[in-house]
Amino acid sequence: MKKKLLCCLMTAVFAFGFTASAENNELDRAVQDTAQCILNTVQSPEVGSVGGEWVIFGLARSGESVPEKYYQDYYSRVEEYIKNGGLQDAYQTEYARLILALGAIGKDPANAAGHNLITPLNDYDKTVSQGLSAAVWAVVALSSKDYAGTDAVCEKYVQFILDAQLTDGGWAFDPKAEEFDPDRRGHRQRGSGRKKIRYCR
Numbered sequence: 583m584k585k586k587l588l589c590c591l592m593t594a595v596f597a598f599g600f601t602a603s604a605e606n607n608e609l610d611r612a613v614q615d616t617a618q619c620i621l622n623t624v625q626s627p628e629v630g631s632v633g634g635e636w637v638i639f640g641l642a643r644s645g646e647s648v649p650e651k652y653y654q655d656y657y658s659r660v661e662e663y664i665k666n667g668g669l670q671d672a673y674q675t676e677y678a679r680l681i682l683a684l685g686a687i688g689k690d691p692a693n694a695a696g697h698n699l700i701t702p703l704n705d706y707d708k709t710v711s712q713g714l715s716a717a718v719w720a721v722v723a724l725s726s727k728d729y730a731g732t733d734a735v736c737e738k739y740v741q742f743i744l745d746a747q748l749t750d751g752g753w754a755f756d757p758k759a760e761e762f763d764p765d766r767r768g769h770r771q772r773g774s775g776r777k778k779i780r781y782c783r
Contacts, residue, residue, distance in 0.1 A: 617646040629663045635679035642686035653687040661695040674716040678723035
């Protein structure tokens with residue numbers, strides 16, 4: 583299943599990569615085909631980065647028609663996962679993924695099965711101890727909606743990201759690196775670009 587899902591996601595990447603030159607109807611068709619491919623491939627989304635939160639987030643943000651039951655079944659699995667202690671040893675990025683997915687489908691991550699998924703990301707020290715990616719996704723998640731009481735810590739994450747910028751203007755996964763990692767650069771720019779796209783209101 584992972585290979586087929588990867589094909590779907592790669593289709594989406596290439597489709598959106600050529601939006602500047604593509605006609606609107608071609609782009610719409612690509613989005614529709616990709617959404618349908620994902621729906622056919624991931625019929626029962628679970629909690630997880632593959633076949634889980636990114637599927638839900640992408641479909642919800644695509645604007646395509648998705649059966650409400652698809653989202654509700656996923657949310658039921660999230661509730662079961664939480665009740666069974668699935669978040670006991672969770673990384674901060676897992677909280678960020680869940681916040682983004684639940685927010686995208688109109689659920690409240692501040693009250694998921696009686697748990698506030700936003701609270702763990704208010705722990706700045708724990709989050710940055712897990713590296714730049716954790717800080718970036720904390721910013722993205724906390725800024726995806728107007729979550730109360732998160733502005734101050736969000737600004738701290740942004741400063742952490744900016745302080746990690748290398749002399750060549752990029753970022754790297756390895757804190758000892760001297761040259762940027764292209765993959766990481768895109769993530770950091772997403773997390774530190776609050777002025778243009780309203781991160782950290």
